[in-house]
Structures are given as C-alpha cells and as structure tokens.
Amino acid sequence: ARHDWAAFKAALDGIRFHDDENYLAARSRDYFWYSPILNDQLKDKLGDLVVVPQSVDEVIRIAGLVARHRVPLTLRGGGTGNYGQCVPLEGGVVMDLTRLDKVIEITSGHVHVEAGARISRLDDAARETGQELLMYPSTRQMATIGGFIAGGSGGIGSLRHGMLRDPGNVTYVKVVTVEPEPKLIELHGEDIQKVQHAYGTNGIVVELGLALTRATDWVHAAALFDGYGEALRFASSAQQQGMDCYLLTAVERRFAPYYSKLGDLFPADRDAIFAMVAPQEMERFTAAAEAAGGRISFAMSKPEIRAAGLQPAYECGWNHTTLQALKVDKGWTYLQVAYPRPFDPDLVLRQMARYGDEIYWHHEMARMDGEIQIFALPLVRYRGEAATYRLIAELEEKDGCTIFNPHVVTIEDGGMKQIDQTQIEFKKLADPYGLMNPGKTRGWSADMARVDDNQMGEHA
Numbered sequence: 001a002r003h004d005w006a007a008f009k010a011a012l013d014g015i016r017f018h019d020d021e022n023y024l025a026a027r028s029r030d031y032f033w034y035s036p037i038l039n040d041q042l043k044d045k046l047g048d049l050v051v052v053p054q055s056v057d058e059v060i061r062i063a064g065l066v067a068r069h070r071v072p073l074t075l076r077g078g079g080t081g082n083y084g085q086c087v088p089l090e091g092g093v094v095m096d097l098t099r100l101d102k103v104i105e106i107t108s109g110h111v112h113v114e115a116g117a118r119i120s121r122l123d124d125a126a127r128e129t130g131q132e133l134l135m136y137p138s139t140r141q142m143a144t145i146g147g148f149i150a151g152g153s154g155g156i157g158s159l160r161h162g163m164l165r166d167p168g169n170v171t172y173v174k175v176v177t178v179e180p181e182p183k184l185i186e187l188h189g190e191d192i193q194k195v196q197h198a199y200g201t202n203g204i205v206v207e208l209g210l211a212l213t214r215a216t217d218w219v220h221a222a223a224l225f226d227g228y229g230e231a232l233r234f235a236s237s238a239q240q241q242g243m244d245c246y247l248l249t250a251v252e253r254r255f256a257p258y259y260s261k262l263g264d265l266f267p268a269d270r271d272a273i274f275a276m277v278a279p280q281e282m283e284r285f286t287a288a289a290e291a292a293g294g295r296i297s298f299a300m301s302k303p304e305i306r307a308a309g310l311q312p313a314y315e316c317g318w319n320h321t322t323l324q325a326l327k328v329d330k331g332w333t334y335l336q337v338a339y340p341r342p343f344d345p346d347l348v349l350r351q352m353a354r355y356g357d358e359i360y361w362h363h364e365m366a367r368m369d370g371e372i373q374i375f376a377l378p379l380v381r382y383r384g385e386a387a388t389y390r391l392i393a394e395l396e397e398k399d400g401c402t403i404f405n406p407h408v409v410t411i412e413d414g415g416m417k418q419i420d421q422t423q424i425e426f427k428k429l430a431d432p433y434g435l436m437n438p439g440k441t442r443g444w445s446a447d448m449a450r451v452d453d454n455q456m457g458e459h460a
C-alpha cells in the first residue's frame with residue numbers, strides 16, 4: 001500500500017522521528033539472524049519511518065495517526081527478540097519505546113514502570129530498595145521490560161519464580177489501543193495473558209506492574225564435572241532439593257572454546273554448571289558438587305566478576321550461550337526444547353550419542369506451572385531447512401520433547417503452539433484495523449478488521 005508520508009510526518013507535529021535509511025535499517029532488525037531461515041526471509045525488510053515518543057501522550061497521538069492513515073505499526077523495545085518479532089514485515093511505522101522509561105513507583109513487593117525501561121536499570125532501581133526482579137532474560141543489559149513481556153517467556157530467575165506467564169509475576173498492564181481515538185485499557189490478573197507474548201500485535205503496552213522479591217547478593221559460580229551426565233544430575237538434584245539459586249545452567253565441554261574469557265575456569269576437558277547461588281547456600285552447593293565428583297571453579301560476587309573482566313553467570317546461559325558460539329562460528333543455529341516431566345538426564349545422554357557433532361547441548365533448570373521444567377537451547381549445525389524440520393520432528397516424536405520453533409515469525413508456530421483465542425479477541429478491541437505487527441499471527445485474518453467506513457466516520 002502507498003501512504004502519504006509527507007502528510008503523516010507533518011501531522012507528527014514535533015514528535016521525534018527518523019527516516020534516513022541507515023537508521024531505518026538498524027531499527028528494522030532484531031536477532032533473527034540466529035536462524036538462517038529467518039535471515040533469508042527478513043534481512044531486507046524495512047520500515048518507512050521510526051517514531052520515538054517521549055511520553056504516553058505522544059504514544060496516543062501516534063496511535064491515532066497510524067489508525068487514521070491506516071499504516072502498519074511495529075513496536076520496538078531493545079530489539080533483542082530472536083524471531084523477527086520487531087521486523088516490520090509490511091513496512092510502515094516502527095515505534096521505538098525506549099524513551100518511555102520511567103520507573104514510576106517502587107513499593108514493598110511491587111514495581112510500577114513504563115514499558116520502555118531497560119531491564120538492567122529497572123532491576124538496579126529495585127535493588128536500591130533492597131528488592132530485585134523475579135526474573136530477566138540474559139539480555140538484561142539491552143532488553144526493555146515491555147519487550148520481555150510481549151516477546152519473552154522467562155529466563156534467569158525462572159528456576160526460583162517460574163515463567164513470566166505464571167500467576168502473580170506480572171500484576172497489570174496498561175495498553176493504548178490503535179484506533180482514531182485511542183483508548184487506555186488496564187488489564188489485571190489472568191487478563192494479562194491477552195497481551196503477554198503477543199508480539200506487540202494487540203495493543204501498545206505503556207505501563208506495567210511486576211512483583212518484586214527481597215534482593216539477594218547472588219554468588220556467580222561455576223562447578224566443573226567429568227561428564228555431562230554428572231553435571232546434569234547435580235543440577236537436577238540441586239533444584240529438587242530446593243537449593244536457593246537464581247540460575248542453574250548446564251553447559252557441556254564442547255562450548256569451552258566459545259567461552260574464551262573464562263580460560264582455565266572452564267577448561268575443554270570438563271562440563272560446567274553455571275549458577276547464581278545465595279551466599280548462605282554456597283557451603284551446601286559446594287559440598288553437593290564435590291559429593292557428585294565435581295569441584296568449584298569460581299565463586300564471586302558481581303563486583304568481583306566485573307573486576308576480573310569476566311561475564312556474569314547469567315551471560316553464560318540461556319540464549320547467550322548461542323551468541324557466544326555464533327560470534328566464533330557462523331555455521332551454527334539453534335532450537336528451543338522443553339523436556340518431558342519429570343526430567344530424565346539419561347534422555348540427554350541418548351540424544352548426545354545420537355547427534356554427535358551435529359548438536360552441542362546446554363540445559364536450563366526452570367519452573368513452570370509450579371513444577372520443575374527443564375529447557376535446552378542446543379546449538380545445531382545448520383544443514384538446510386528440510387533437515388531442521390526433520391530434526392524438530394525427531395525430537396518431538398522420538399523423545400517426547402516440545403520444540404518452540406525459533407525459525408518462524410508467527411506466534412502460533414513459535415512460542416505458543418496454538419492460536420490463542422483470547423489474544424485474538426483482544427486484538428479486535430485493541431487493534432480493530434489489524435495494523436499492529438501484521439503477519440505475526442496466523443489467528444488474525446484481514447476480514448476480521450473493522451474497516452467499514454461508518455465506523456471511521458464516527459471517529460474522524
């Protein structure tokens with residue numbers, strides 16, 4: 001579709017925007033290049049205009065303009081998503097929300113924050129009150145809290161507090177609708193699921209509330225084992241015994257060359273557990289690791305880690321593991337695997353034997369629906385699209401694993417596994433013209449859009 005960009009820009013009337021090509025290119029991308037399949041599909045997609053609202057009022061003005069001009073709208077936080085979630089498939093306006101970054105209020109057990117705040121700044125602000133976030137992605141430094149809610153699922157801390165979507169973790173969201181006269185809608189309790197992990201397809205989250213917990217000065221530690229099975233069994237039993245950890249990640253020895261900063265702290269002849277352990281738990285953690293035939297390689301506070309020039313333990317796990325490997329070897333891609341419950345480390349050993357050098361493994365201890373849940377984000381040698389889909393089918397059918405496919409752009413095929421009817425119903429309300437992040441949800445079809453002109457007339 002052709003749009004009257006001159007008129008659109010004039011109507012922005014002082015709202016900050018960018019339209020030079022380099023800027024547009026940089027803000028039309030995320031980390032989709034982890035997937036060669038998505039890379040081919042998305043690398044040339046480009047927005048027409050980047051807008052940078054400085055306040056909720058400006059967000060509302062832009063939302064109204066977008067609806068009146070019927071242009072596609074793609075929201076963007078830190079741009080660290082992995083599936084092209086903030087790539088404007090049909091061009092149009094990219095809304096950069098990172099200036100909407102006020103930490104509005106921190107009370108006991110709760111923070112109220114604007115959606116564009118960087119997670120690191122938010123967590124640091126909570127720490128100043130003796131509290132901390134329940135969880136964050138390993139991209140803590142760059143990602144925004146709104147992007148995490150809309151595009152992420154869980155991460156560091158999920159071992160202790162479950163996934164983002166587990167009840168009570170996100171307390172409310174405030175959403176701006178995309179229509180000629182935008183409305184503000186507040187969602188509480190279960191209703192939050194309407195926009196959680198909806199990839200910015202059904203409303204602009206401008207504010208949200210999150211539960212906080214009492215801060216712990218986590219010890220960043222690694223334990224080394226002579227065998228990946230031993231490492232996994234240790235992590236698994238530490239979790240079952242309820243050892244107080246914020247992170248437990250098993251990384252097999254073949255990753256050692258990709259963690260070169262760590263040098264002898266992660267040698268190529270040992271498998272590692274990277275962990276964030278409560279200080280009062282370090283003694284039990286150490287004893288258990290030694291009883292399992294392991295030894296502690298390092299145990300440092302976060303300032304000590306920084307001073308030593310090492311990465312924090314949370315940058316040794318989750319999708320940072322993939323990043324470390326891809327920096328060195330572009331022949332890798334990855335998958336996201338959820339293991340059947342209860343977790344059986346022997347299944348992993350069978351998978352390692354079956355795939356040999358085609359797959360390098362690391363595992364994340366987490367919790368979901370109140371139960372222990374183990375995930376893996378294995379590195380996979382890229383052998384083309386057909387081979388990727390054969391592998392996915394094999395892991396699902398042979399091993400009973402669930403694959404969250406990171407090689408697709410739609411919510412249903414990737415993270416959610418089904419068309420979420422409540423999200424689609426909410427889209428009818430929050431994005432009646434179907435302008436938000438078009439192409440990202442199969443559950444929405446063009447004929448659902450409320451395009452009749454009487455309706456337009458009412459508002460215009």
Ligand code: FAD
Pocket residue numbers: 030031074075076077078079080081082085086097115116136137138139142143144145146147148149150151152153154155156198199200201203204205206318319320323437
């Ligand atoms: P963006 O990438 O900017 O946006 C993500 C999605 O949210 C897009 O669809 C966007 O349109 C939408 N969106 C953004 N802001 C809003 C808003 N205000 N309202 C509505 N929709 C909005 N994810 C995890 O869950 N756990 C991990 O441990 C993890 N580790 C990662 C490690 C690496 C190295 C990388 C590259 C990615 C990782 N991810 C992980 C994925 C990603 O970092 C997270 O999903 C992150 O939280 C996204 O935040 P962001 O601000 O960068 O969002």
